Amino acid sequence: MMEHEVELLKLIEKNANLSVDKLAKLMGKKPAEIEEMIAHLEEKKAILGYSTLIDWAKVANEEEVTAMVDVKVTPARGVGFDKVAERIYRFPEVKAVYLMSGAYDLSVSVRGNTMMEIGRFISEKLSTLESVLSTTTHFVLKKYKHDGIILEDEDDDDKRIVVSP
Amino acid sequence: MNQYLSKQVADLKPSGIRKFFDLAAQMDDVISLGVGEPDFVTPWTFIEQSFHALEQGYTSYTENAGMIELREQISGYLQKHYALDYQPDDQVIVTVGASQAIDLALRTIVNPGDEVIVVEPSFVAYVPAISLAGGTPVTIQTKAEDAFKLKPEQIEEAITPNTKAIMLCNPNNPTGTFLTKDELEPLAAVIEKHDLIVLSDEIYAELTYDENYTSFPSIARMKERTILISGFSKAFAMTGWRLGYATGPAELISAMVKIHQYTMMCAPTMAQHAALEALKNGRQSLQDMVDSYKQRRNFIVSSLNEIGLDCPNPGGAFYAFPSIQATGLTSAEFAEELLQEEQVAVVPGDVFGANGEGYIRCSYATSLKQLDEAMERMKRFVTKRLEKAPVHAEASN
Ligand SMILES: Cc1ncc(COP(=O)(O)O)c(C=O)c1O
Numbered sequence: 001m002m003e004h005e006v007e008l009l010k011l012i013e014k015n016a017n018l019s020v021d022k023l024a025k026l027m028g029k030k031p032a033e034i035e036e037m038i039a040h041l042e043e044k045k046a047i048l049g050y051s052t053l054i055d056w057a058k059v060a061n062e063e064e065v066t067a068m069v070d071v072k073v074t075p076a077r078g079v080g081f082d083k084v085a086e087r088i089y090r091f092p093e094v095k096a097v098y099l100m101s102g103a104y105d106l107s108v109s110v111r112g113n114t115m116m117e118i119g120r121f122i123s124e125k126l127s128t129l130e131s132v133l134s135t136t137t138h139f140v141l142k143k144y145k146h147d148g149i150i151l152e153d154e155d156d157d158d159k160r161i162v163v164s165p
Numbered sequence: 166m167n168q169y170l171s172k173q174v175a176d177l178k179p180s181g182i183r184k185f186f187d188l189a190a191q192m193d194d195v196i197s198l199g200v201g202e203p204d205f206v207t208p209w210t211f212i213e214q215s216f217h218a219l220e221q222g223y224t225s226y227t228e229n230a231g232m233i234e235l236r237e238q239i240s241g242y243l244q245k246h247y248a249l250d251y252q253p254d255d256q257v258i259v260t261v262g263a264s265q266a267i268d269l270a271l272r273t274i275v276n277p278g279d280e281v282i283v284v285e286p287s288f289v290a291y292v293p294a295i296s297l298a299g300g301t302p303v304t305i306q307t308k309a310e311d312a313f314k315l316k317p318e319q320i321e322e323a324i325t326p327n328t329k330a331i332m333l334c335n336p337n338n339p340t341g342t343f344l345t346k347d348e349l350e351p352l353a354a355v356i357e358k359h360d361l362i363v364l365s366d367e368i369y370a371e372l373t374y375d376e377n378y379t380s381f382p383s384i385a386r387m388k389e390r391t392i393l394i395s396g397f398s399k400a401f402a403m404t405g406w407r408l409g410y411a412t413g414p415a416e417l418i419s420a421m422v423k424i425h426q427y428t429m430m431c432a433p434t435m436a437q438h439a440a441l442e443a444l445k446n447g448r449q450s451l452q453d454m455v456d457s458y459k460q461r462r463n464f465i466v467s468s469l470n471e472i473g474l475d476c477p478n479p480g481g482a483f484y485a486f487p488s489i490q491a492t493g494l495t496s497a498e499f500a501e502e503l504l505q506e507e508q509v510a511v512v513p514g515d516v517f518g519a520n521g522e523g524y525i526r527c528s529y530a531t532s533l534k535q536l537d538e539a540m541e542r543m544k545r546f547v548t549k550r551l552e553k554a555p556v557h558a559e560a561s562n
Contacts, residue, residue: 007456007460010456011460022464022533022537025463025464025467025468026460026461026463026464026533027460027463028463028467158197158204160197160200160202160204161186161190161200162186162189162190162195162197162199162200162510163182163185163186163189163190163197163199163200163510163512164182164186164199164200164201164202165180165182165201165288165289165290165338
């Protein structure tokens with residue numbers, strides 16, 4: 001991948017809201033060149049989507065619960081963990097699935113409106129899958145930082161004096 | 166009480182920046198492009214390392230010249246990045262900011278009546294620091310048509326039998342001008358011919374965006390006549406820690422240590438620990454900040470030119486220095502009216518020297534969001550002025 005593609009990706013990874021014009025100015029390129037780069041990166045699926053990081057705790061009546069579930073599975077012959085991972089990640093409640101080293105195999109992040117809802121999903125759907133041997137569920141109590149962003153950064157105003165040498 | 170002031174202090178001119186600061190500080194909702202320091206908070210690992218040192222009880226003085234581990238790191242860093250060879254034990258001194266290094270260096274070499282050359286537009290502290298050291302500042306005015314680059318003939322013209330030294334600042338505050346090796350070498354030739362000492366302020370050396378940096382003492386035969394001055398404020402976002410350093414010939418550095426031991430004892434210990442971490446593990450943080458400054462430079466320079474303020478691309482530091490002549494205003498008028506009307510603070514160019522008149526300094530060490538808003542506001546301001554002063558606009562285009 002070319003250097004300026006990496007630069008572009010880093011910029012929009014931090015802020016997907018930057019306009020093409022602004023990206024062009026920041027990178028010292030023409031808007032058309034940026035559009036072309038983005039199209040190319042989307043086509044080869046280096047860019048998979050543009051999402052917004054929302055603190056749902058701040059939105060009334062929209063509180064949500066997240067659980068991290070450690071899942072032990074029996075890998076299937078020939079396809080290893082991929083087949084069972086797919087069975088799991090196709091559920092819309094599942095927000096992330098990672099294959100892990102260590103004491104368990106898959107780390108599954110599940111989101112729902114209530115603990116009950118998540119509990120039901122795990123007992124009825126997840127743990128009943130044929131190749132799932134066991135699950136251990138950890139509920140998230142508070143989010144401090146997500147994907148590099150600090151959620152409650154109360155004191156981030158500029159502390160510099162207005163004019164200095 | 167004024168009769169009690171020393172003549173030297175009474176004669177010092179108040180800083181033009183100070184005046185502007187007082188004005189801006191009274192206003193709300195100001196977007197400041199007037200700040201000469203990074204907008205980034207010091208990288209967390211440096212802060213955390215300083216906490217750790219404090220917890221361990223490192224709360225006492227260090228050696229006068231600074232902790233030997235830190236001097237070793239500085240020496241290694243200069244070797245690695247600038248091919249400079251300085252001995253940690255007698256060619257490096259850790260100071261309270263580059264500011265103190267400048268003061269110490271001047272007091273070390275200046276006798277009453279000695280002239281020291283300053284290249285304007287320049288950092289505001291050089292001229293007063295020379296006067297306070299008992300020297301006579303002699304200024305050179307670089308030209309806008311040379312992109313404010315110092316020319317060897319200009320040094321020749323400024324030299325008298327009393328010339329002792331020259332202050333260089335590369336990249337330059339306030340212009341962002343960056344001199345390459347090819348541009349420094351002819352200056353070195355004149356400096357050698359006239360046997361001058363060089364105080365080379367390289368505090369912005371890490372903040373260069375297009376070409377490789379050449380440290381002045383790495384030029385042939387310059388090391389023995391150069392005091393290199395730098396620090397952690399800009400590159401590592403550590404202004405408030407007050408930590409800098411100087412390197413140079415052992416005789417000069419040990420003379421600086423002599424003044425330092427009587428007037429300062431040592432640089433702050435907790436800051437020295439943070440700086441040690443910066444040099445050991447700070448490269449990625451530094452690189453991330455440099456990448457971001459470069460993008461913002463590209464952004465502000467193209468925005469200023471779009472607005473109608475002619476702005477060449479500065480090679481380093483975090484300042485853009487656009488011409489405001491098309492508006493028909495003086496630098497001071499421009500800065501004051503912009504502040505009053507649009508609440509954007511910039512620094513009028515004339516505070517950095519007479520040839521800064523007609524220019525303003527815009528610091529781009531500010532978040533993109535703020536920069537963007539500042540450019541919108543400046544656009545409104547400038548458009549009105551250009552409509553009013555079409556003659557000026559045409560004359561300067
Ligand atoms: C050119 C130049 N030299 C030195 C300094 C002083 O830096 P320090 O914080 O290390 O004293 C500054 C700060 O604005 C500067 O711009």
